[in-house]
Structures are given as structure tokens and as C-alpha cells.
Amino acid sequence: MKIYFVRHGDPDYKHDCLTELGHKQAQAAAERLKNCGIERIYSSTNGRALMTADYTAKLLGLEVIRCDFMREIGWKSIDGEPIQGNGNPWLVSSLFVSEGKSLTDRDWTLAEPFCQSIVVDTVRHAYSEFDALLAEYGYRREGDYYRVTGENTDRTIAVFSHGGSSSAVLSHLLNIPFPQFCGSFRMGCSSVITVTLANKIGELCQASLGLFNDMKHTEGLAAEVKEYKYER
Secondary structure (H helix, E strand, O other): OEEEEEEEOOEEOOOEEHHHHHHHHHHHHHHHOOOOOOOOEEOOOHHHHHHHHHHHHHOOOOEEEEEEHOOOOOOOOOOOOOOOOHHHHHHHHHHHHOOOOOOOOHHHHHOOHHEOOOOHHHHHHHHHHHHHHHOOOOOEEEEEEEEEEEOOOOOOOEEEHHHHHHHHHHHHOOOOOOOHHHHHHOOOOOOOEEEEOOOOOOOOOEEEOOOEEEOHHHOOOOOOOOOOOOOO
């Protein structure tokens, strides 16, 4: 199985839509993806992701399957009290590095400020719902890996979402602690990422990262000003 993850185009966060540049990036991404054998398209229900997905869906003659669990994650304080870095996982990861703290702790959900933030629940929700989606394609999560349970797993899908929700799901698929993923892997607007899963029935498999942050399709477009800016 092959999964294309596509971040939305340059956003107007206030109105949850794409800027003029974002529309150009989304159209370019559609051209980039048109010959990739994509059979189904999934999207976050946020407007900026849906608008991005729509270009590829129309080009391929496919419908967009809406997934609430791929909406951008939240990270505010659970109780309204101030927390380090306002709970923003990219800012917190940077702060951890500046303080010499590890980003590789698998028990990151127990560490401050993550344990004080709604980010833990939203990330776990993305984990479980994406596992449920993969189960429909014949992959059952067992510990850190996936058991191939289906006979028709040679499929290709695309998932249009966000820096946060994609980071959550990818960190789960690749077994990388979420803070480490946020600190080490940044994705630009309309960037393309590929992940593959083996399809030998009955065996366990590990998700494999192919492409990451592929933005060749945006060459010649205006400079992206929000490349590493993530907002709820």
C-alpha cells in the first residue's frame, strides 16, 4: 500500500481557506499527483485542506472523502492555565532543544507541558482513527507494527491535511515520538510525502518513508511565507 500525504496550500488561517498562492500550489500539486495511481482521496474537513484536495479530486474524477480526525490538531491548555510555549508542539520542541531536553522520550504524553495540553488527546485520536482507516485496507495495528490481514492491499490513496495532524499520524506510522517528529520534520505548504506498507499477507510490517517535503511542483511560484507556520 502507498499513501500520499499532502499538506494544504498557502493558507488564510483567519478564513480557513487558501490564498491566491495557495490555489496555485494546490493546482500544481494536482498536476504532480495525476499519474500516481491514486484510487481514493481523503481530506481533513478544514476548508484549506478541502480546497487543496478538490484540485486533485477533479483532475482524477474522484470524490473527496471527508475525515474529521485529520482536522488540524489543538494544543491549548487543558484548564486554561499558562503552559510552556502555549503548548504549541513545534515551539515546545524548539524550547526542549534549547534547554538540552530529549525529544525522543516515548512517554512524552506524561511530560510537561504536553500532559497539561489537549494535544495528547487530539494526537491519540488521530492515531486510533488512522489505524481504523488502515484496517479497512487490510492492516491491523499490533504494538509498533501492522499485521497484513487483507489480500487486496496493493492500493494507493492520498490524504490531504495539515502540518499537525499529518505529523501526528506520520509519527505513529513510523514509530517516532511526536515531539521528535515536530522538531525534526517540517513540511511546507502543498508538500508531498509518501509512505509505503508491505503487502505480504499474515506478516508484520513497518511503515516506510519514501518522499518527504517534496515541493518540486511549486518551483517558479512566489516564495512561500508560511512554510513552517502552523496555526490552529
